[in-house]
Amino acid sequence: METEEETTTTPTTNGGVKLGMWETILRNHHNSLKSLFHLKKPDSIITDHSSVNSPKPIPQLSPIANEVVSTSSKILGVSTNELQHAFDSELPLGVKELLTYARHLVEFCSFKAIQKLSRTSDYLSDSEFRRFTFDVMLAWEAPSVHADQLVTESPTSNDETVGDEDDASLFYSSSTNMAVQVDDKKTVGLEAFSRIAPVCILIADIITVHNLFDALTNSSGRRLHFLVYDKYIRSLDKVIRNSKNVLASSVGNLQLAEEEIVLDVDGIIPTQPVLQHIGIAAWPGRLTLTNYALYFESLGVGVHEKAIRYDLGADMKQVIKPELTGPLGARLFDKAVMYKSTSVAEPVYFEFPEFKANLRRDYWLDISLEILRAHRFVRKFGLKDTQKLEVLARANLGIFRYRALKEAFKFFSSNYKTLLTFNLAETLPRGDRILQTLSNSLTNSTAASGKRDISANVERKKQSAVSPAAVVALFCLGFKSKKAADIYEETTAVCDIRVGEINPLDMAVKQSLLDTGKAEAAQATVDQVKVEGIDTNVAVMKELLFPVIESANRLQLLASWKDFYRSTAFLILGCFVIIRGWIQYLLPTIFLFIAIIMLWRRHFRKGGALEPFTVRPPPNRNAVEQLLTLQEAITQFESLIQAGNIALLKIRALLLAILPQATETVALFLVFIAAVFAFVPPKYILLVIFIECYTREMPCRRESSKRWIRRFREWWIRIPAAPVELVKPEECKKRK
Template sequence: MVTKLQVTQLKASDFGLNYLTSSHEKVFKFGYFSRNSPSKQKLRFKLVGAQKDRWKLNDIDTNEVDNQEMEDISMAERIIPSGLPNGNLSLAAIVSIEQFSRMNGLSGKKMQKIFRTLIPKTEYDDARNLVEYCCFRFLSRDASDLHPCLKERAFQRLMFITMLAWENPYRDKNNLHAHSLTKSSLQGKLVGEEAFTRIAPAISGVADHPTAHNLFKALAGDELGISLRVWLTYIDELLKVHEGRRSYQICEYPQLSEERVLCVGSSRKRPVLKWENNMAWPGKFTLTDKALYFEAVKFKGRSNAIRLDLTRPGLEVKKVKVGPFNSGLFDSGVAVSSGPGSQTWVLEFVDLGGELRRDVWHASISEIITLHKFLNEYGPDDNDRSLSQVFGSQKGKEKAMTSAINGIARLQALQFMRKLLDDPIKLVQFSFLQNAPHGDLVFQSLAVNYWGGPLVAKATDLKYQRAQGTSPSEPEVEISDHVFDIDGSVYLRKWMSSPSWESKASISFWKHASTRPAVVLSKSLVVADKSLVEKAAAICKQKYQAVEKTQATIDAAKLEGIPSNIDLFKELLLPFTITARNFEKLRRWEEPHLTLSFLAFAYTVIVRNLLSYVFPMALIILASGMLTLKGLKEQGRLGRSFGKVTIRDQPPSNTIQKIIAVKDGIRDVEHILQNLNVTLLKLRTILLAGQPQITTEVALVLLSSATVLLIVPFKYVLAFLLCDLFTRELEFRREMVKRFLAMLKERWLTLPAAPVIVLPFEDEESKSVNQRNQTDKGAIKKNAE
């Protein structure tokens, strides 16, 4: 067991992480020398001092922060062995290991020795695990909602370098002396997605595992990774959001002591409007962790604030279009309701720049609503006595709320940076997981993380109760019934009220949740392995990416324009069209030898009673063809374009031509619908005896057909129908068939359609008035009687 050592407190303003290394016998020494000094002999500050020195960040010249380079560190009194079995440590890895070792109160060399004793050799050889251990060990010592060291620019840069170190822990084997010959500025470095999603969620308040990949996409934008400038800007904006919340809580909302203010909308340039009875009232809108508040601005001043509780079940939030007289002119509204028949808040977030502001508010409100759904479904009741059996479980609800609050803060920070995704819901974990595939697995792992803890021994109480002759108030817990986190924390079986715990995916996940040998610093920080939340989030991410790829193919198939969709439909029906065309050739005896061969085969199947084998054989042939194509495609013998549907684009046209084309297309669709409706109405006339004579004739035909099918074996009926089908185009039957079809067409045209009655339009108000009138008339009649 490693004891915790005394660590100096971080008090920093800025951290110049410009490094210069000198290698000698695989040993690196650190220090900082002035770049402006010609002799480079004058020591500006000690980045890593002697063992007796305190690690002070406020000794750094903040003016040199922005343009410093990663090779301006050279010497100090501590040395770091850089050689590992898999290669030499990269410069970023050495810096990260040494700095976090000092912050943990140890040297880098001592930290390596401790790490070697804690982990198997196979895992120790991976330099990433050493970087993780040094970083996670320091981060695990703080349990605050937002890591306090984030306020220091030095720590921000150190975390960026740690992500670079995790991504590239080894030096380039082909150019071992590159670091001593060239300059590599931090400004040109980019952090990849894998490194960001591993390190960033370990910092309290910066990211969470379920949405870390979406946060990376938002920050990276069109780039291949996250730059130092974007990283520092993101942290600065995040700190501003948290500071703004504290100022709102203290100055403007002292009465909301039991709630935390998250977002306030009261800008005059971009007001928040509440729509009531086709009237829009501007006002001050506030979102807390439990409710919505709206304080309308009336003609005589502000009215009292009204409150909508977000903790009650059944709440729904959705995007709506608003406007006078329900016109829906502006797509900038959000509706919050608790079901049909209840009061609905319709809010408009005015933003002339687009829908960005509305989408952020929608995601924030949705996150709070989904948070309380999560608490009700996966968390124990506040009055549950079993909470006392698990140490720390009383704080589970607060942990979940803090996670949601930090997610909304990150959303606001990205809004200020103008780096949001198309759907901000993807950036807040509870709302994202609600509709994500296998999101319930992540919900379960989060519940275990929030409420799980060590069991509290109650042996003394049980012995006392048995001595008094009374039964214990709480039944003894079967350990096998519970769920355990990676650090041994227990989540009680009686808390598993959600039906998702009984799903096959859930049972399989928790059955195989055991981990390989790793160093567990906390339930969220695991070296050389993933925590349970990370594992569940990885499964969810994999399934979600598969769904996104499928949806991308569906979106690509949705062409714009009626002519293009008609061309695509024709192309998809081409195999069936070719089959029907070839069958028609057989029926018309265009190639007599093929027709005779087909009839010989068909009658052989019928006469020898092989009809029951036709459908299974067709399925076998279809499956064999599919597997053959699969094998050929894997071998690369079908070409890259095989399976793709190709159509010609429509010729260029102006707006008027497009409008005319749409109008013609709508007219054609209308004509098809009219003919279809007429056909259905005529069939309705036959079935409902609209024309008794025709109904009688059709009924007699149906009875005759049923009698024939009951008396004559089916194979003879099928043989007769096949003979009739293939002899219609022969000379001795052609005229007779034409006369018969003409007679059927004439009878069909003379068949009237069922009558259709079109009632005048009635809105809801007129319907209610008519219902009242009818009830009044009924009451008058009863009184008269």
């Protein structure tokens, strides 16, 4: 069977090609979008050995790459020879090197074909478009005739197991069963997917494409199967159609502006309402998110009342975060999103009741924050007109992709929220650089003018600019507005990726992902060394601080004067260092010594595994004993805070002269200290402090030191504390 299928697309020696699956399908669908893949000619012309219908294979390309180039030529309405000649003449020599010629030729032809197909309205519903884009990824992985062939049968063979009905998750329901049905060799890796998928910005964004691939290949060993890819595209098409239908029915009710797009609606099903809490009052209703605002329509007697608009676009210090809520203002259920801004008198809570976890709340939190952060990005970088529309369009498409994954595969993953560009930039390392790069690209972008069958060269100085691809994509899908129409008419290049070039956004994302990998690896080591129990953590800390504790014990032993000769020697050494002014070099010497030890270890360890740190854990304690230990620690901490407050109140009493004699004594002492600091060099002050503290335990000073400390404590005890009055604020809750 494999031999027969291969012969249907293998070029013959006389330059002809036998009719394959593409020709059979396309002849039967002349009146649909699929006719773009085949020139509309009679059957007698199809069998003719013309340059378009029977293209001569390019020697440098693999069979699958030749199939992609052939299909691209049919979509564009030119021969493969003309495409190759355009590639040779239009692109610089740097992308036509021997080792990369085949891959860049595949990119050149397929990019133009995908861009042309992306300007139609229903290309996502075309199964041949989905098959073609997947074949492009396969060809990108094995473009050269000398490359290892990853596909042993025709790349355009139709998978009859894929239907158009939207049933349950096809791949994730049983990954083992799916692996049997799909040829393992016909899968796509991350590099090919991240290169080809963003060419159609509706399918993937260049910033989040790596996370999209991770979500699609979560259960397939980091290789993307066509069935999963097809399922995702069909779900994306369904989501966009639903949004268009909701938009058509909501324009009048919500009084939407011309450029507003409905992204999602919740609370339509009576058994799953959305509750709006203001104060202690709550109303069920319907919540709608657009690319500019949140709308809540409270449910009246059988109908929805006039919608309340919560603006996300204006600069009103909006705050959106998860929050607890419940009946009568009780904080019981973690299923709400709080909205607060200067336009509302008090915070508004949107509760999403459900029995399982809080998935609805998390989803609405993510998509609402995405729109809010997109508008903040626009204001931060001062983007206007086309650039602003492009930013919002990218946020809209990210939410559509988010919904498509969530609805297609019937389970919720924490990776889904990483498909939202501006939410992702808030959490990624160097995420601010990604946004800065995006802003620079949008600022430098200019819409190319003029149209040809094979689009013109883009000037080299414009290669780093981002075209308004998202605005054009939404316009082609039917989300029309006057500004979008003007942009559509002026724009020819609708792709952020250029043939043979790396987009600055892609470089910024890859650097961020590299840092993310390092951070995750470091966090894994942190999770491994975490221990439970207060006493165990204290034991670990004591072992880690052993050098510091041991040094402090040695100094305390010297200061106790139990060994008179060693203590005397240290005293003389310390005085000599202070008098000569060497004390300022003490800290630099310590830091330099530590640095030398670190470099020494770095040189001789040479990447070897670090030996684990050995700690002797304390005896095991049961839960009651651990609770008693925690209670004792809290009590001691409270006592320290009380002592600190009493000291501060006594100082306040001295400052306010509650005890006049004590205040006079302190004032005279402060005048004396000020004179000392004003007229005595600092090294002599430090010398006196060192001698006084270090010699307190000397045999000749021990008794007098204890006497002076006792007198100070007795004087301190006689200082009264300033009075304190606790006043509880009046609690007034607004009742509506």
